Amino acid sequence: MTQLASIMEAKFSATVIHVGDDIILEMTGNADVAAKQHLAPLLQSLHERAKQLGVTRVQVDIRKLAFMNSSCLKDLISWLDRARLEPAGSYRIVFLSSANQHWQKRSLHALSCFARDLVTVEAS
């Protein structure tokens, strides 16, 4: 396991690790204005590392994410947009969500419609 990136704000944190064929991005807290300054560069870097490392899957664990605002959703959308332009056989994206965080079901449904062939959502 290799840690690729880590962000720690008062009410938001994110870590990116590389494990086997996967990269795992875990976000916790509130993805709002404090997260916004970090998220776009973090996802750009993740995308580049995923291609370099040849991973087959990126897991985005948001089970402990209390909320994500629309500005941060835009960063996720832009990342999905870049990732779906990659040649077939590139990495897939799996969102790990919490059934207790009702907003996640609604937001992830919209994201999965945006990139149907790329995104899978798992709820626990």
Next chain:
Amino acid sequence: MLNRHPNAPVADQGAARTPAVGDEEAERVVSGPREVDSRSVELACEPDLAQVSSVREFVESYYRTIIHDGDVICRMAVAAHELLENAAKYSTGGLSRLQIEIRGGANPRLLSVSVSNYADPARIDELKLAIAELGSTADAAETYQNYMSRATLRKDGSGLGLARIRAEAEMTLVLEFQGDQVCVKAVATPIPEEES
């Protein structure tokens, strides 16, 4: 950040009043059923992006003590957060006022979230256009997808907040003008039976 609005209670218009010793009316109120028809919150605050999550968390935790439907609370929270962020970004000063009303007690039948603030006149036309587009669409989910595609091309802002309220929170949007203030109201009514 939070200030009590001079003309309104901070929260809970349906709350039982504070009992006094020997006050039979107060004892009856306290021992009676907790169910009430309407629960409203009204807050006036200086719009500040850094504190929007704190306000959202407050109203979420408040309504969790009353309403057992987490999905209704989530829809309220999405609307409150996005409208407050818009106020923080585009207000020209003064207080912004958040008003939330959920009717129907534990089984809500109406959800209304509004934010009013002094708005930059240069933004009014853009706001009118967005609300008109979101109001006229026959398929809010498809329109939201279009907004998402447009968002990838934007350098500043996401332009997604109102579309998210319309599609994800399944609420209709109304634009009202109150003197010098603009008010954006998100309303969901009736909330379908299976969701309450």
